[in-house]
Amino acid sequence: MLLSTINMSWCLAVILIIYFMYYIWCRFFSLHGLPANLPWAGAGNSPLSRARIIRKSLFGLREIIQDGYYKYSKNEQVFVLPNLATGPEVILPMSQMKWLLEQPDHVLNQNEVNSEFLHAERTMLHPHVIRDTVHGHIIRRELTKDLDNYAEAAVEEIQHALNNVWGSNTQDWKDVPLYDTLLEVIGRISNRVLVGLPLCRDKDYLRSTTTFARSVVITAGMINLLPPMLRPILGPLITAYDKSHYRNIAKHIFPIVGERMANFKPGLDYRNPDYSKHNDYIQWALHDAFSHNDPAERTPEMITKRLTVLSFAAIQSSVITITNVLFDIAASSRCEQIQDSLREEINSVIAEKPGQEWRRASLNAMNRVDSALRESMRLWGFISRGVMKKVVAPGGVDIPSGDHLPYGSKVGVTSYGIHHDESAYPNALHYDPFRFAAPSEKRPDGEKSANKPFNLVTTTDNWMAFSHGRHACPGRWFAANQLKLLLSQIVLNYDIESIPERPQNPWINNTVGPPIWSTLRIRRRPNTASIECPEAPPTLSPSFFEKDPKDLSSFPFPQRDSRRPSTFLDAKLLQHLASTAHEIASPITVS
Numbered sequence: 001m002l003l004s005t006i007n008m009s010w011c012l013a014v015i016l017i018i019y020f021m022y023y024i025w026c027r028f029f030s031l032h033g034l035p036a037n038l039p040w041a042g043a044g045n046s047p048l049s050r051a052r053i054i055r056k057s058l059f060g061l062r063e064i065i066q067d068g069y070y071k072y073s074k075n076e077q078v079f080v081l082p083n084l085a086t087g088p089e090v091i092l093p094m095s096q097m098k099w100l101l102e103q104p105d106h107v108l109n110q111n112e113v114n115s116e117f118l119h120a121e122r123t124m125l126h127p128h129v130i131r132d133t134v135h136g137h138i139i140r141r142e143l144t145k146d147l148d149n150y151a152e153a154a155v156e157e158i159q160h161a162l163n164n165v166w167g168s169n170t171q172d173w174k175d176v177p178l179y180d181t182l183l184e185v186i187g188r189i190s191n192r193v194l195v196g197l198p199l200c201r202d203k204d205y206l207r208s209t210t211t212f213a214r215s216v217v218i219t220a221g222m223i224n225l226l227p228p229m230l231r232p233i234l235g236p237l238i239t240a241y242d243k244s245h246y247r248n249i250a251k252h253i254f255p256i257v258g259e260r261m262a263n264f265k266p267g268l269d270y271r272n273p274d275y276s277k278h279n280d281y282i283q284w285a286l287h288d289a290f291s292h293n294d295p296a297e298r299t300p301e302m303i304t305k306r307l308t309v310l311s312f313a314a315i316q317s318s319v320i321t322i323t324n325v326l327f328d329i330a331a332s333s334r335c336e337q338i339q340d341s342l343r344e345e346i347n348s349v350i351a352e353k354p355g356q357e358w359r360r361a362s363l364n365a366m367n368r369v370d371s372a373l374r375e376s377m378r379l380w381g382f383i384s385r386g387v388m389k390k391v392v393a394p395g396g397v398d399i400p401s402g403d404h405l406p407y408g409s410k411v412g413v414t415s416y417g418i419h420h421d422e423s424a425y426p427n428a429l430h431y432d433p434f435r436f437a438a439p440s441e442k443r444p445d446g447e448k449s450a451n452k453p454f455n456l457v458t459t460t461d462n463w464m465a466f467s468h469g470r471h472a473c474p475g476r477w478f479a480a481n482q483l484k485l486l487l488s489q490i491v492l493n494y495d496i497e498s499i500p501e502r503p504q505n506p507w508i509n510n511t512v513g514p515p516i517w518s519t520l521r522i523r524r525r526p527n528t529a530s531i532e533c534p535e536a537p538p539t540l541s542p543s544f545f546e547k548d549p550k551d552l553s554s555f556p557f558p559q560r561d562s563r564r565p566s567t568f569l570d571a572k573l574l575q576h577l578a579s580t581a582h583e584i585a586s587p588i589t590v591s
């Protein structure tokens with residue numbers, strides 16, 4: 001008996017060692033079926049040199065991209081970009097963008113790359129959420145079409161939120177943790193549109209929705225690094241924190257969906273005031289769910305899961321962007337002039353459109369505001385890949401160079417190289433806020449679409465912060481609107497103090513985070529209206545509580561996990577990321 005137990009232990013140990021060696025081989029030495037003739041950026045020909053560069057890709061991908069871009073892309077050659085977390089990517093020269101964008105989704109699929117990067121089947125709460133396009137419909141239809149309908153509400157929410165987090169003291173400068181405070185502001189604006197008042201100001205709901213938005217990418221990164229065999233075992237532990245926040249979100253959303261469902265009449269327009277006074281994501285999602293014959297979509301659970309993931313897409317990317325732009329302005333040698341120039345433009349546009357100050361037409365006329373955002377996104381786009389697709393054709397695909405890529409490999413272009421290329425953007429490493437505000441004939445990148453400055457939502461071969469082609473970000477109209485409103489309100493109501501040096505953005509694999517621990521000093525401008533900010537009102541409408549509690553008994557509220565959410569894990573991880581921020585090789589400067 002003892003002998004057989006020892007034998008079993010030995011067998012298990014041997015299996016584990018073999019598996020571990022296989023894992024190391026896959027991560028560091030395998031070519032993943034890619035043609036052996038393709039050069040790897042930053043590496044020599046030997047497997048050891050390749051393994052070294054793969055290790056470096058975890059925190060030093062920026063240098064590797066630059067190496068590949070100048071050595072190969074600029075010479076019309078294909079190269080392989082290492083990626084320790086999600087595997088190598090084949091990078092095409094920019095001249096092959098047309099071919100890349102033309103490939104149908106059943107040959108090259110962009111969505112698959114996102115799902116893999118986010119480990120969607122484990123982190124995105126439900127397989128439907130990432131696989132189908134309900135979000136796409138809703139974002140393109142309601143969220144984009146109705147931008148003007150909620151412009152005033154968004155401005156009101158911004159003013160309330162800024163008052164809350166930055167205060168109204170016009171005498172003294174205040175040191176604010178930029179990322180954290182803007183996370184709350186963006187969380188509130190997004191939720192004002194997605195779920196409306198009063199929930200968008202509910203602290204408990206906001207904490208969960210913004211925490212989920214912030215941590216889900218970190219969670220996905222950790223799962224990506226695990227050996228596949230351990231993912232089913234450790235995956236649930238790693239995602240437990242995010243799921244605890246989903247359950248807390250559900251606690252707020254389920255009853256609202258219940259209340260709305262009880263009054264729901266399929267076919268009726270939610271904008272008809274006789275039927276519904278709600279015009280928010282929950283109502284749009286209900287209509288969408290009833291418009292196709294899938295009962296699984298009509299549950300509070302599904303609607304809440306979709307809302308949670310949509311909030312992640314909407315909140316995290318926008319907060320990163322506005323944090324970056326404010327640091328860029330603050331670190332510019334022309335910090336005060338930039339703010340004055342933005343104010344001058346905003347004031348002159350809004351003076352011309354009384355009653356419609358914050359509508360889409362007014363925002364479109366604010367070229368400097370638009371450009372200040374676009375330029376910051378060029379410098380600090382938060383994912384270094386511009387367009388990246390997975391080969392899903394079972395037989396693989398031949399790329400224009402004639403090389404054959406097998407099923408499952410990834411091919412695309414990286415935006416970082418072109419965004420920082422002097423020949424596309426003179427003085428490319430400097431923040432030039434009004435670079436894009438010039439009319440098209442003066443534009444540095446030669447695009448000739450119209451004799452007008454670019455608009456923030458326009459993607460090009462040279463500007464891919466929202467990606468490019470038919471899978472470019474569908475939320476970009478909403479994001480652009482939200483960011484322009486927020487930047488305008490910030491500069492109109494606050495002064496930003498100049499800083500001597502811009503804090504650097506940490507790279508983690510191909511993701512470029514904002515400087516989340518850095519602070520800025522701000523001061524309320526004199527003679528700006530201070531808005532009273534009452535405590536958050538109750539989450540549900542009073543009428544809801546007048547209902548018979550039995551009406552809710554059929555609701556499948558998700559059960560709270562008995563484990564406490566792992567805030568420890570989050571704090572530890574963030575500390576680790578902070579300690580690796582210094583690994584950035586040559587910092588970008590801001591003029």
Ligand code: HEM
Nearest residue numbers: 110111313314317318321465466467471473474475478479
């Ligand atoms: C400044 C803010 C934003 C930036 C920079 C941004 C950027 C991006 C990028 C680069 C992608 C493509 C990822 C890839 O395929 O590699 C993307 C996809 C996506 N974004 Fe955004 N985004 C922003 C705001 C938003 C907002 C506000 C929403 C929703 C309201 C949103 C919803 C989505 C969705 C659903 C996708 C996936 C599209 C698909 O797979 O076809 N984004 N975004």
